[in-house]
Amino acid sequence: MVASVYPAAVATAKAEETRNRILDAALRLFQQRGFEAATMRDVATEAGVATGAAYYYYRSKEDLVMAFYLRTDKEAGESFANVITSTKELKKRVRGLIEVKFDQFAAHRELLKALLKAGVDPRDPLSPFGEETREVREQNIAWFSRAIEGSDVSVPKDVAPHLPRLLWLYQMGLIYFWIVDQSPEQRRTHRLLDATLDLVIQLLRVSSLPLMGPLRKRALKVLRAVDED
Amino acid sequence: MVASVYPAAVATAKAEETRNRILDAALRLFQQRGFEAATMRDVATEAGVATGAAYYYYRSKEDLVMAFYLRTDKEAGESFANVITSTKELKKRVRGLIEVKFDQFAAHRELLKALLKAGVDPRDPLSPFGEETREVREQNIAWFSRAIEGSDVSVPKDVAPHLPRLLWLYQMGLIYFWIVDQSPEQRRTHRLLDATLDLVIQLLRVSSLPLMGPLRKRALKVLRAVDED
């Protein structure tokens, strides 16, 4: 069902349970001791299995973090829907979607750094830009589509097809910043969110003005440059 | 002299030579076999020293890549100066500075991915945003200052103090993209460079227009949000 679960299929119910037990043990230890400090031997012991079992269900230590990421992502659907329903203001909707993520990740901020490192290379199975994560990525982008639909901001025709992905990218950037943000309670990230959201929305409004045509064309050219090939 | 050389000081000339021998051996092997495939034992053997010696001079395997980065950076000074002298057009200057980097890194593109991974965390000594790399970073930013000075683009007073760092950041983003770009000869990156440079320059020109005041203020607010604390 979800493409990036490894192994492709788990046959029995007992196996499914073991799989979960390992992930739970891992998350518990990662949170207690930190990702680096908790060894795979620790994880296996905590889960009551042999070391090799962890690798039967997960490709690597980072893959456990990816499993966490996918788990939260599944759980987010309801919260996302609530955000969209609660307001027609695009600014509030986008902020809402992003804050749902922050809330979910809050208890495991350090942990996600491991994913960040693995994900540097788009060819890595754990990259948020890679092939194996396409499904989650597209589902996430779809939420931004829904946020735009029926909102208070009218989007120029030529920009419209790109906007959902751009907002998703914007969100990824903020999450990246949030993960490495050392300020107390990640205040810098929240200030950055405020400031950039204002800017993004204003840019969207301004971009519809007739005299902004050329600038908009340039911006679209940038997108094409990245996409082609 | 350069803050981020490890260890802080090398006492004797023979030691300096050993240090270089290890780095040269490492780069040779990294290029031949790839960063992952070449082990520290290989590197030490190739350099004619014991394994431990590599760690006497370099903190980690990634630190060898950092040493490469610093070395090229030292060598870039002359090329940078040539770029600035060769034209008054800001666009060409910025493009020139960035392409000097690409040229220097060209033979070791894969290698830099290792730095990218380590540098995800600004607290990591190898992060381009961290404390230990401040000196190189500020020197690089200074080159962008020089590129702006006496160029064909007039910068609004309020934007001026931020622009060098912004251009540096822009360059870092492009380098990041270039490193992971799998298209033949990194064509996507070059197209992206073309398209975004046009956009950046046009944005700069437009930003001086009186009616752009509010938008500019918003953008500056973003910068303050990131800097404060």
Next chain:
DNA sequence: TATTTGAATTGAACAAGTTCAAAAGGAGCG
């Protein structure tokens, strides 16, 4: 019920980055 087969599990072995206590060099000094 006995057999077979594939999934699940084990734990020892492996690989490679890193550490560290000990040894070797070598420069200055009495």
Next chain:
DNA sequence: CGCTCCTTTTGAACTTGTTCAATTCAAATA
């Protein structure tokens, strides 16, 4: 020259992520 002290070098040991051949288990099959 012998001694001291600091730098440099050594290589075995350690750690930890990962692999894999062997084993157990349980369900389907005969």
